[in-house]
Amino acid sequence: MALNPTPGLPPFEYIKPASLAEASAFLAEHAGEARPFMGGTDTFVRMRDKAWHDKFVVDVKNLEGMRNITFDPQNGLTIGAAVNMNQVAASPFAQEHYPLLVEAARSVASYQLRSRATIVGNICNASPAGDTLGASILLGGVLHVYGVDGERDEPLSEFFHGPGKTNLKPGDIATAVHFPLPPADAVGRYIKLNRNNDGDLAIVGVTVLGYPDSATASGFRFKIALASVAPVPLIATAAEDILANSPITDDTITAAAQAAMDASTPISDTRGSAEYRKLMVRNLVKRAVSDVWGKLQG
Ligand SMILES: Cc1cc2nc3c(=O)[nH]c(=O)nc-3n(C[C@H](O)[C@H](O)[C@H](O)COP(=O)(O)OP(=O)(O)OC[C@H]3O[C@@H](n4cnc5c(N)ncnc54)[C@H](O)[C@@H]3O)c2cc1C
Numbered sequence: 001m002a003l004n005p006t007p008g009l010p011p012f013e014y015i016k017p018a019s020l021a022e023a024s025a026f027l028a029e030h031a032g033e034a035r036p037f038m039g040g041t042d043t044f045v046r047m048r049d050k051a052w053h054d055k056f057v058v059d060v061k062n063l064e065g066m067r068n069i070t071f072d073p074q075n076g077l078t079i080g081a082a083v084n085m086n087q088v089a090a091s092p093f094a095q096e097h098y099p100l101l102v103e104a105a106r107s108v109a110s111y112q113l114r115s116r117a118t119i120v121g122n123i124c125n126a127s128p129a130g131d132t133l134g135a136s137i138l139l140g141g142v143l144h145v146y147g148v149d150g151e152r153d154e155p156l157s158e159f160f161h162g163p164g165k166t167n168l169k170p171g172d173i174a175t176a177v178h179f180p181l182p183p184a185d186a187v188g189r190y191i192k193l194n195r196n197n198d199g200d201l202a203i204v205g206v207t208v209l210g211y212p213d214s215a216t217a218s219g220f221r222f223k224i225a226l227a228s229v230a231p232v233p234l235i236a237t238a239a240e241d242i243l244a245n246s247p248i249t250d251d252t253i254t255a256a257a258q259a260a261m262d263a264s265t266p267i268s269d270t271r272g273s274a275e276y277r278k279l280m281v282r283n284l285v286k287r288a289v290s291d292v293w294g295k296l297q298g
Helices: 020-029 043-048 085-090 092-097 099-106 119-125 133-138 237-245 250-263 274-296
Strands: 013-015 034-037 056-059 069-072 076-080 142-147 150-155 160-162 173-179 187-193 204-212 220-227
Touching: 020 034, 020 056, 020 142, 020 173, 034 043, 069 092, 076 092, 076 119, 085 092, 085 099, 085 119, 092 099, 099 133, 099 187, 099 204, 119 133, 119 173, 133 187, 133 204, 133 220, 187 274, 204 274, 220 237, 220 250, 220 274, 237 250, 250 274
Parallel strands: 013 056, 034 056
Antiparallel strands: 069 076, 076 173, 142 150, 142 173, 187 204, 204 220
8 A cells, every 4th residue: 555645744732822922932942843823824734744843833823913903094904913814805904905915815825725824924934935925025014023022023125034034033923914004096916827726836926016106207116026036025126116217118117027037036846947937027027017007097
């Protein structure tokens, strides 16, 4: 009889602390062998696959504020770490003010998976293919973190250092992600290229946010983030500059798409070759910027 290559989860201890302070102290004391989790859709799969070997999984989902999603018309949207992606996508506040985040969340896997998977888990997992990272960065997201030295904020623009590598330290627990109000009249688009419609990771993901900006020569600002084409979510700054500095025409958009392709440094893997990914960056940036430009023109 053939052996099952993934027979199930290895033994681990389930820890349910009563407070953030208790959870943080436990995680710091057991650095390297304990991990907090939210939906567990990365955690338990990676443990089953023997890529992660944690002795302790620390359940912080039910601690204070973790399941709240709140909107303040002056300050923006705050999504508790344990709020799942379906709850974000169903939030009237998110739909009205942050449709780009909703579009990105809805692109993740299946409805079933999104009833467990969280945006904060997607961020903390720091996969270059994470679908919601681009929108979270472009919308000015800030992670609220509780650590052994107290609370702090981590702007997502400086949070990612490589696959699975972030500013989080042992003992840190992300409690929420906060988004300020988007710029006036901002519109966005997320295009995900994957091998099928059944929950595959992105071969390439292109997030674009655009809005009027009187400070630029073109009168508009476009922000562009690329997934799955670099070790971290890649901000295509050269492409953004082209779109800020020249009138928005087909030629300008084509030049920006080329600059985004030139900036990307993908690897080849089972989902696509590096060459294919680079070419698709050019195609999809052109399409996403054109879509956003069309929406900006009403
Ligand atoms: C079948 C399948 C399909 C998938 N498809 C996609 C897809 O299409 N797109 C995509 O982007 N991802 C996909 N994923 C990956 C995964 O679902 C996402 O990354 C998800 O957002 C992770 O959220 P989670 O709440 O389940 O994270 P968890 O598994 O709970 O945690 C993930 C990581 O973040 C850390 N972490 C979680 N919460 C905290 C916290 N509060 N403080 C500090 N660290 C924390 C954990 O320690 C762990 O290292 C898929 C996974 C599976 C199993």
